[in-house]
Amino acid sequence: MTSLGATVVLAWLAALPAPLVNPAIDMPGFLRVAAEAARHRETRRVSEAEFLRLSREPSTVVLDARSREKFDELHVRGALHLAFPDLTIESLARAIPDKRTRILIYCNNNFAGAEGPFPAKLATASLNLSTYVALYDYGYRNVYELGPLVDLAASRLEFATPSAD
Numbered sequence: 001m002t003s004l005g006a007t008v009v010l011a012w013l014a015a016l017p018a019p020l021v022n023p024a025i026d027m028p029g030f031l032r033v034a035a036e037a038a039r040h041r042e043t044r045r046v047s048e049a050e051f052l053r054l055s056r057e058p059s060t061v062v063l064d065a066r067s068r069e070k071f072d073e074l075h076v077r078g079a080l081h082l083a084f085p086d087l088t089i090e091s092l093a094r095a096i097p098d099k100r101t102r103i104l105i106y107c108n109n110n111f112a113g114a115e116g117p118f119p120a121k122l123a124t125a126s127l128n129l130s131t132y133v134a135l136y137d138y139g140y141r142n143v144y145e146l147g148p149l150v151d152l153a154a155s156r157l158e159f160a161t162p163s164a165d
Contacts, residue, residue: 037136073117076113077158078125106146114152
């Protein structure tokens with residue numbers, strides 16, 4: 001490259017806006033953790049029957065990370081509600097203080113036939129994915145995810161509204 005060419009490239013680079021830096025947001029770190037969580041998740045997806053069996057065992061938490069509105073419409077009986085935007089260091093420490101606790105998760109995309117309480121999301125935007133990655137990132141490793149798409153009318157899981165829990 002000629003001296004003039006190098007000068008032009010350096011001038012062009014200098015004219016670019018400075019990258020916006022925020023130490024509280026780490027996309028490369030998120031992608032690294034998401035890849036680790038994806039590998040961990042491969043053996044942590046369970047059938048409806050296994051989800052039901054595990055949910056009945058002591059010291060197991062069924063976590064519903066959907067919105068309060070959708071949770072209040074209908075949820076798996078006995079589920080703990082902690083909306084995804086509210087998953088924080090403090091809220092998880094209060095709700096599930098022992099990181100070894102078995103946690104079962106489900107989301108909208110696990111249930112068909114109930115668009116009101118379980119509206120479908122894009123498969124790549126499924127709440128199970130975000131929730132699993134977040135729990136993994138916060139140090140929870142004993143997490144299992146309901147794997148299949150279950151017809152709500154044929155499901156063996158029990159459902160409730162908050163007043164019926």
